[in-house]
Amino acid sequence: MLWFVQLAGLLHRKLPVFAGSLALLVMTLLGQGGRYHWFLDLFSHFATQYFILSILAIGLLLAKGRRGQAVLPASTACLILVFWWVGERRFVRTADTEGSKLSVLAINVLGRNHDSESVRDLIQKQDADLVMMVEINHRWDRETTSLASIYPYRFTHLRSDNFGFKVLSKHKISNKEVLHHSHLKLPSAKFKLEWQGRELLILGAHTMPAMSHSHWLARNQHLESLAEELRQAEVPAILVGDLNITPWSPVFQNIFQGFSFDFTEALQTPTWPDFMPLLWIPIDLLVATPEVSWVSRRIAEPSDIGSDHRPAYHVIKVP
Known part of the structure; x- marks a missing residue:
């Protein structure tokens, strides 16, 4: 019985942050399937929110000394930065020209x-x-x-x-x-x-x-x-x-x-x-x-x- 109480306490302390970080990563990846299905496309629109939440999760985990767990939200944040870098380069950002x-x-x-x-x-x-x-x-x-x-x-x-x-x-x-x-x-x-x-x-x-x-x-x-x-x-x-x-x-x-x-x-x-x-x-x-x-x-x-x-x-x- 004691082991069950200890396991429950461990999950209560760690699972919410881990599950939330995992969910952010999964939703980020699902959004990339938006070209194939309407439901997946819905996930793509909120990448900015996923990035902000991932940064907050990194700070929270580091503050609690859980460096290992911070790898997951850090991976999500880095992945979104890659998608931002790739996305920006798909378009022409014409330099300011002469004209009205x-x-x-x-x-x-x-x-x-x-x-x-x-x-x-x-x-x-x-x-x-x-x-x-x-x-x-x-x-x-x-x-x-x-x-x-x-x-x-x-x-x-x-x-x-x-x-x-x-x-x-x-x-x-x-x-x-x-x-x-x-x-x-x-x-x-x-x-x-x-x-x-x-x-x-x-x-x-x-x-x-x-x-x-x-x-x-x-x-x-x-x-x-x-x-x-x-x-x-x-x-x-x-x-x-x-x-x-x-x-x-x-x-x-x-x-x-x-x-x-x-x-x-x-x-x-x-x-x-x-x-x-x-x-x-x-x-x-x-x-x-x-x-x-x-x-x-x-x-x-x-x-x-x-x-x-x-x-x-x-x-x-x-x-």
């Missing part, structure tokens, strides 16, 4: 959100050249009409679900087209922006959250179609919106490999879910063709606009 800056504000307003005043105030305060809003329905369209004095050019596609959009621009837009992707036929915006004496191709999108196999396929097909639009563009081009995927995902890295994207800065500016900071991940993103250079990306303030997303403000340059 273009600012782009991406907002998922949340269709059922009624705090339109905060959204209008945010847009006016940020004063971006281009605003891409998603989850726009007829009510949201009406409640943002007052912005026409600042943004004379608009492109709107309204729906009763969460996949309508509205583009606001200070610069002339032309060649407006609504693209439909995947078997779900979800819409994306495609248009030309006349800016600083040149043309840019702009794509705006809100993809399906990948919470089932069917929706995972739809999101991936949507992203692949958008990537192909970028590849075929004859002018500098950008894709911006709620892509419902993080840079950690092997799906994202495979589809957008070789495009201009600031991997590290995106990881440092998570956008969802606003109501749960411990689970914040970056899914409101901007991807561009290689000649486009990055200046900055940040969370636009005030970020509390009644949505479950935080707005993302991007500044880019086009040579």
Whole structure:
């Protein structure tokens, strides 16, 4: 009986830390299978959290003198750093070029959100050249009409679900087209922006959250179609919106490999879910063709606009 009590005490003291460290390692590895299955892809998005928890576990174990046990979370942290190093090098991080800056504000307003005043105030305060809003329905369209004095050019596609959009621009837009992707036929915006004496191709999108196999396929097909639009563009081009995927995902890295994207800065500016900071991940993103250079990306303030997303403000340059 004594041996049982001693074993129980040992497990009570050591198993939680060991099991937690093992779980972090397993989830990190499972995420790398995200290119094959929707459920595995879910694990990939939280690599930043796995890394932070692994560092905390290392500190806790070292403080308790358990150096041997600290090897497991240290291995997880090192593995994530390797994935970060590999992931960052899949994209082009074009050095800052000569040219004028273009600012782009991406907002998922949340269709059922009624705090339109905060959204209008945010847009006016940020004063971006281009605003891409998603989850726009007829009510949201009406409640943002007052912005026409600042943004004379608009492109709107309204729906009763969460996949309508509205583009606001200070610069002339032309060649407006609504693209439909995947078997779900979800819409994306495609248009030309006349800016600083040149043309840019702009794509705006809100993809399906990948919470089932069917929706995972739809999101991936949507992203692949958008990537192909970028590849075929004859002018500098950008894709911006709620892509419902993080840079950690092997799906994202495979589809957008070789495009201009600031991997590290995106990881440092998570956008969802606003109501749960411990689970914040970056899914409101901007991807561009290689000649486009990055200046900055940040969370636009005030970020509390009644949505479950935080707005993302991007500044880019086009040579």
